[in-house]
Amino acid sequence: MQDPRLAKIADNLITYSLDLQKGETLYIEVRGEGLPLAKEVMRQAQAKGAYPFYRIIHPSLQRELFMGMTEEYASRLKEIEEPMFTKADAFLAINGVINDTELSDVPVERRQVYGKVMREIFRHVDNISKGCLINYPTWALAQKANMSLEAFEDFYFGVCSIDYAKMYQASIPLHELMQQTDRVRITGPGTDLQFSIKDIGKAFAVGRRNMPDGEVYTAPVRDSVNGVITYNTPSTYQGTNFENIQLRFEHGKIVEATSNNTARLNEIFDTDEGARYIGEFAIGIHPLILHPMNDILFDEKIAGSFHFTPGQAYMVADNGNRSAVHWDLINIQRPEYGGGEIWFDDVLIRKDGRFVHESLLGLNPENLLAD
Secondary structure, three states: OOOOOOHOOOOOOOHOOOOOOOOOEEEEEEEOOOHHHHHHHHHHHHHHHOHHHHHHHHOHHHHHHOOOOOOHHHHHHHHHHHHHHHHHHHEEEEEOOOOOOOOOOHHHHHHHHHHHHHHHHHHHHHHHHHEEEEEOOHHHHHHOOOOHHHHHHHHHHHOOOOOOOHHHHHHHHHHHHHOOOOEEEEEEEOEEEEEEEEOOOOOOEEOEEEEEEOEEEEEEEOOOEEEEEEEEOEEEOOOOEOOOOEEEOOOEEEEEOOOOOOHHHHHHHHHOOOHHHHHEEEEEOOOOOOOOOOHHHHHOOOOOEEEEEEEEOOHHHHOOOOOOOOOEEEEEEHHOOOOOOEEEEEEEEEEEOOOHHHHHHHHHHHHHOHH
């Protein structure tokens, strides 16, 4: 029997996230599990007079594909895949993680070849098309969150069904304040970071591009970042688990990077020139996501967090940085994680994960959740 809560999630995706209209085409990509949600989305899309089509990607087959990857192979794949992405009016990725380490033994250079060749397609999906990424509750995700599957499903449906229209309205003052801001300073345990966001675009992420969602983001002026940051949230990248990542910046560039796996960390930052510069700065605001589960789609939205992302910039908040890497690394500033402060032009806007600036109080969890 299908979980009736899937219909609500599908409706959010069709009517709010994708704003799918009659006559439009919708490309649905199921990565691993997630067929029940895909079927419900297809039903609702067809009921609106839209034309959904789909592709199912299995991680074990992806491993075989990447193991044989060459530049010529990637170029051939691009010829086939590009029209699916660029000719569709909307794109939905359902990420149903089966085995998060399936690709961990694929040589780094093979994945990098694929990433570089496909970069413009990924950029189109991230910036131009109507697109949304949603995770699907699986045993693997529940295990990462240290929950039973039933508890994780309840958590998942709660965070995906929140009133994103209300979150959008509450985010407007933060968006406006960021537009007026030049200098940002962030402090906390192992962190003292300064940079400028002047004249860089600012954007909302409140259910349109991701589900769950909840952030307001921009990017630093590329060469303005100076200082040190210590991330207190574990992160998995290309199958490798990282903890205690610390980065030191000079004139925007990562000049020193350490972690529990320093050698592998620096391999990632040596992917290309842009991987050692920051492409995104975002403030997380989802009131129901409070603790990390080593899944970026959830962790980057944690209430009281921010992420500072090495690699590719988004077009809407473009500082000119280009890279095959876009790695959302997260720091939580609530007291139980060590606290911290964010300052805009020498004005304290958030302390220990709570907004203290008068215009931003509506973003604190109790206000976002109030009826």
